[in-house]
Amino acid sequence: MIGSGALIVGLNAVIVAVDEDAPQLLAVPSGEGAPALPFGPFDPKTHRTFEIGLREWVSEQAQFQLGYVEQLYTFGDMGREAPLAELTGTDGARVISIGYLALTPDTSNPPEGGGVWRDWYRFFPWEDWRIGEPAVIAAVIAPALRRWADEAGSPGKREARRDRLRIAFGLDGMTWNEERVLDRYELLYEVGLVTEARRDRGDREAVPAGMGEAMASDHRRILATAISRLRAKVKYRPVVFEIMPERFTLSHLQRVTEAIVGYPLHKQNFRRALDRSGFVEGTGRMEARTGGRPAELFRFRREALREGPASGLATPRLNQG
């Protein structure tokens, strides 16, 4: 056990794969029961860089090679450690976590080490707009947030709170911005609508139903950061292909993209833009689909990265439900 005042640097990985259409996240069990993100200590003596350290313990623990890896953010607020103590075996020390986003096309093998793949929308039900606005927003979130805004001390604060919730959740005619995943989570935390918020202040009362599954420590915040980053990134870098199999149909690519951004896309326009981007090329082979005309199998053209200026996939929103 390490005494208080000490500083521990850990690495947390949000490992994302995709199972046909749902975005999947590698979760490991934690002592408390709430799922956690894979966590590994950073050892300054043996790890030359963070990324090397990360790849090393992931491949050790989960028997699993990471492909694309990107640093997200470093989390170090006081108060993170208590819930982590059990998980990391460090008691009282300040724990800093460097969060990483990792993408892999490899979802087949349920990885070793007790990890399981979990649909990320299980933790963020309000983020999935693929089949329209999630009911929990109108039923639970919006009313609770408005109540919270009304309770503010001064008229000025009330206005500030109202602005904040309108921007975060696209209420009152403002448009929903799918990239504000972290803003929304932090707002819900502050208002006390997610389990972690109550747990962290010792309140054992349950939150309303539909607010998603809690995670250990501040891992849900880290996941929110990862989703925000990934949703932004698909639009300016062809990262989706890091989680696609070698060959895929355009519909599959669309389903995966939709799963990431969280809203339905206009099929024809998605294809038109994809076509212009030059990111994919047909293989001539067909997929033996279920029902309907067979689709051609495409593959990612890595060369495209060298050609144009770096851009990602267009995500033409499909309006109307």
Next chain:
Amino acid sequence: MIGSGALIVGLNAVIVAVDEDAPQLLAVPSGEGAPALPFGPFDPKTHRTFEIGLREWVSEQAQFQLGYVEQLYTFGDMGREAPLAELTGTDGARVISIGYLALTPDTSNPPEGGGVWRDWYRFFPWEDWRIGEPAVIAAVIAPALRRWADEAGSPGKREARRDRLRIAFGLDGMTWNEERVLDRYELLYEVGLVTEARRDRGDREAVPAGMGEAMASDHRRILATAISRLRAKVKYRPVVFEIMPERFTLSHLQRVTEAIVGYPLHKQNFRRALDRSGFVEGTGRMEARTGGRPAELFRFRREALREGPASGLATPRLNQG
């Protein structure tokens, strides 16, 4: 002195202001002579969050309040510490730096603590395309990079190196992407064209002229990260206003934006887009300019943040020299 094996977490701030038109950076002297970024240790006992810690020592050391602050990246590669030892008084310990970008409109007072404002292009001459392609690219960088590519062991590696330099520097007809500041710096470091690269491997031979001023430790890399981030961010968030004075002319705003992105903008189109964005409003007051028709003074409409979906300034490139 702290023994090796220990881990120190520090905070580095890239503090940016703008002096009429040049982007300015707060630099402090380091023991070696090369300028450094302000650095402060992170104390887990007293700092509740990184950001609080950062603001605290900056205001203490530089007598100076930070406005906008954003975490950039956490740097921890082995080998950073040697050059830092002198600067931080820690010898042999592994030093991790959490880099922050801070913006302030306050450039007037040369801050306390020995810091000075420095034009950031002094460290990155090849990044300033405001008056056309910097001569050093064709004269020094491109030939050296091509030589490096030709020296690669296998044809495959040669091609990979060629691709890399073409993408990074927009050679051979590829377009220059102003956001790849970090890619370019890392490439130059790898090739040994910047002083830091040679210093870090004990080579005392000078680099070619025109490759910019070196900084302490890996601070130039941190600065490159900051510039990359800021160049990307101005396009999707109205962050420029964080370094503008309360009132400004549209030309001034344009000059500052140009200074950040590093290329000239098409004036009329810049204004048209700005106008549509609703970010600014005229104040009716005029600036007593030097030469030419007086310009109206504008101010940032903070309310605009609440209105549309979050976007930044359009940066319509002005083509032709």
Next chain:
DNA sequence: CTCCTTATGCTCATATTGAGCATTTATAGG
């Protein structure tokens, strides 16, 4: 009073987007 300089206004041709309609090509069931 004229020229120079910078601020502003406007126009036009060309992409890019957002929405939908129309065809083509399999599979499943009489």
Next chain:
DNA sequence: CCTATAAATGCTCAATATGAGCATAAGGAG
């Protein structure tokens, strides 16, 4: 073999957004 269905693809059209440039307006300096 013929027909209804389900997808995959192809195309069209109007509404915007973007890239370039011409034209005017308004001070200050000879």
